[in-house]
Amino acid sequence: MGTTGRDVALLLDLDATGQAALIRTGDIAPAELLEAAIARIEALQPRVNALVDFDPEAARRQADGREPGGVFAGVPTLVKDLLAVPGFPTGFGSRLFHGARLPGTSPYAQALRRAGLVVLGKSTTSEFGLLGTTEPLATGPTRNPWRHDLSAGGSSGGAAAAVAAGMVPVAHASDGGGSIRGPASFCGLFGFKPSRGRTVAADIPPDMPTAALLADHCVSRSVRDSAAWLKATEAPGHAAPLPDLAALRDTPPPRLRIGVYRRDLFGELPSPDALAALDAATRLCTDLGHDVVETAGPACDAPAVSRAFFTLTAAGLAGMADQAAALMGPAFDAGLFEPYTRDLVRRARAASADEVRAAGAALAAAGASARAAGAGFDVLLSPTVPFTAFPLGRHGPGQDPDDLIAFTNRLAGYTVPASLAGWPAMSVPLYWSDAGLPLGCHFTAAHDADALLLRLAFQLEAAADWAPRLRAMQDGLACRND
Template sequence: MRASNLELSQQASDALSALDATAQARLVSTGQASPLELVDAAIQRIERLEPHINALASTDFELARECARDASPQSDMPFPGVPTLLKDLLAYPGHPAGFGSRLFKGRPAPGGSDYTDALDRAGLIVLGKTTTSEFGLLGTTETLAHGATRNPWNFALSTGGSSGGAAAAVASGMVPVAHASDGGGSIRGPSSFCGLFGFKPSRDRTVNAGLPPTMPTARLISDHCVSRSVRDSAAWLAATERRDLARVLPAIDDLRRGPQKRLRIGVYRHDVFGRGVSEAAEDALKTAISLCEALGHDVIACDGPDVDATETSRAFFNLTGIVLSGLFDQIAAAMGGAFDETLFEPYTVELVRRARRLPEAAIAEAIGATTRAEASANQTISGYDVLLSPTVPFTAFPLGTKGPSEDPDQLIAFTERLAGFTNVASFAGWPAMSVPLFWSPEGLPVGCHFAAATGEDALLFSLAFQLEGAAPWQPRFAALAGRLACLNG
């Protein structure tokens, strides 16, 4: 008996979901598929999976189809016609800019940025926006505006945050690659929990994504993507990096050859507070160490970055609160009587309340603390080509335990725990990546964290290609796709 047209369409959609963005782009470049076919297939997957995962803050499928019909693929585009999603912290013309907040939900973006212009030039077609914690503040994605985003590997667990929607969308196969951003681990943490390759570029590596450079926390934040393959991530960075850099990213074929020398890799097991990790995270680290040694690299035990964890944590939360306080004032002035502070989440409001009690000197003290942390971290990494550690200290945690209505002090403590390995690279401006090299006995992914000195993005990518070649993780997603395909069938 012949399959129905719907069944054939679902089969085609699922077949495309197994391809990374580079492979999908190749179908368009060679005339085997049109941008509209790629977009329609992604829309079908989203419509089937989104009710179970809740990864999207908004969509505009008709706008995406219109863009696909009008697309003119060019030979210099890395992703011609490839469907993608943008984190709801990045303003993009024609789509809402909700910032994970009830106050802004559904409000149109005022415009784009140099960053979104670069994504357009790369040929990507935006289907919608992914969920994020309000203003990217929490390490879980379960907001009062959109509810909980569920981890595709286990719907009872968190995706992490703040790029949780992006990670869930890519891990589930809705799209092959999605925009994400990271100010302390918001790309790398969700990548660890969802089994993705999550890269954070060096500070100032990419074109401006709309943040004022004078904003005190802007220097901590990097925009990039989450992906299933290393080559998609490298191509995304090549498309969005500044053209005035002294060293732009080499061609992907050059990166794929792997490091051109035997790397000196320093490995450490305790976070900046001196705390250890779960058995699963320890097993993941052992796997990474063995793999790096088998690839011919020298792995040396070290103490890790020597930073004042208490001082840098206080600086991070003070700066965040100060920026939010200023934002509240701007919004109130712009909205007048329509401004309703109760539409912000309790955790957000509490950070602002605490910031408004700080002395005037607090901002200078906080910036000084981050500067000291950067200098200390750079001293540590100067003895190594790469630093290796766990990405996060445990596997994905249950939903409903770390949301924005929980006790603020407990949320701050949990954020410190969650970002205890990733935050140093943000303070220091290093490139860093979470690589999915291990799955727990329960079938949950656990990432391993690699960082290099500022500007050494190419070195990390060359190592990532080598790791991916030696221990490919893509087959894991085929098994996940099979389980997800049964949801509606």
């Protein structure tokens, strides 16, 4: 089915909340919206490569049995290829598991179904979510809709590329050290990471060494979509439950004391574009009546934190590989892992139990240091990432592992402190470079201050509406043949 003019307008002009409202009022049938999304994906997937699995028939069946009354009832979406959902394979971005179907489901996947979302497929990710670019050997590179020779970031690059391109209005994503926030910055989207423990459980084994750093959420065009998604996936009985959407939107934040810093965890300055973005965000926050104060930002032994992070990440990978070998038997082939993954597993085999325990202690201490740096401020402001989107092929999984670790340190130097501290954090698309590429600014607040951060996000969105830039890019994308 081809798209009509009305279909395109629905996809490019409305966020998920707006689409759901049209369905509730009967102004559009869910099937019409679904077919428009299918047509858009079919047109753009060959160019953007944001999906690893696409099953329109499964989506049509799901739409027929969707949950009535959910906040996103009838709205099409994608789920990152790290989260299992019934009816779709979960390959973890890996050649070894490509097309595998996992039994069961998680409370998080169930919450998405209760919200009424219709899953059209799975979005691409780097293998096991390891890299800050989405170029898995299993499916090839995902391309940034703003410029197709550039990365969409990672590991939620497929989700960000799909939403930025207008394939779906909102998409599931996940974040350990910046895997929601980095792609959101590179693709001109709003990217929020919730506080530790705020949402229901996803597919993260509780004994995974880095489990405390990980969170599931979404990438979105609008703040209200992100807030509604968070409310729909919030853990029941949470000690600080989110207010409803209207209360978040209509109650501006109080006058905030915002600490702004420029150097990352390693003491490095970002690119001139990132500094310009930060200066623009500082002026905007000041114009909105907030007190913006220069600060040094989180500080710790950054090289030690990096070693600890990669030690624990590698330990988790080695444990996963052992489990897969036991379950798959002769079908298990470690050679199907990407070179970077194999190298991390090799490093884990060489690490002692004492080194792994010390790594856990080092990350805990770094989290405490980050929390100390936030004391005295309501919000901390920094770049999200130190540069605009980079060329594909520069940091792919076949590059030297030590170079990839160094790249990850640079890329996550602003985002990882919030993960260590358990803070909510968000990348807000407030700046575009002279080359026309988006660059987000990073805001964090204390643990469980998600509502405060979202109120600030609504205020920033109203003052610096980024939707027209995104819509103009999507209009152009529909007309291009590259």
